[in-house]
Amino acid sequence: MRYIRKLENQVMPVKDKYHDIVVKALEKDGWEVTHDHYFLPVGSRKSYVDVAAEKPISAVKGTEKILVEIKSFIGRSEMTELQKALGQFNLYVVALEDLEPERTLFLAVPDPTYRDLFAEPIIQKVIKRSEVKLLTFDIETETIVQWIK
Numbered sequence: 001m002r003y004i005r006k007l008e009n010q011v012m013p014v015k016d017k018y019h020d021i022v023v024k025a026l027e028k029d030g031w032e033v034t035h036d037h038y039f040l041p042v043g044s045r046k047s048y049v050d051v052a053a054e055k056p057i058s059a060v061k062g063t064e065k066i067l068v069e070i071k072s073f074i075g076r077s078e079m080t081e082l083q084k085a086l087g088q089f090n091l092y093v094v095a096l097e098d099l100e101p102e103r104t105l106f107l108a109v110p111d112p113t114y115r116d117l118f119a120e121p122i123i124q125k126v127i128k129r130s131e132v133k134l135l136t137f138d139i140e141t142e143t144i145v146q147w148i149k
Contacts, residue, residue, distance in 0.1 A: 001042065013037055013048045015050075016070040016071065016072050018070055018072050018108075019040070019070055019130050022051065023036070025144045026051065026068070026144070027080075028144075029144050030055055031055045031066070032053060032055065037050065038051065040094045041099070043095075049068070050091060051067070051069075052103075053068065054066075064104070065100075065102055065103045066075060066103060066104050066106055067092070067096070067105045067106070068105075069105065071108065073108065078117050084105060085109075087130065089105065093131075105133065107133065107134050108135045110138075110139055111137060111146075133147075135147050
């Protein structure tokens, strides 16, 4: 995750290229975005998940809460981007277990990336074994294509 200095002692993460597109897609899907960069401590270290959102389930069940880590996969190496994304996802999942077990973490990827890179059988096996939850989005229409749990 890249960081920029906001104020003298305050560091904020840089938005992913598709950050605003995913926020719009979540809102179109009925989610209320509650945090743009959600602070999630990982041990004594600071980290930020890109987006936090909530959606009412029903009057009886309450609210579903999610966190979404957005990845564009536009770097030099898709495999390096994938390795970093999966490592970050797993780190956040473990941090959430103790801090906010009611939140579900999703990795958001562009739909073409999912259909290409994530379609590889070995990648599918890693995703399944690691229990990575995905959401894919359409860059042009700014909509969610699918939720993969």
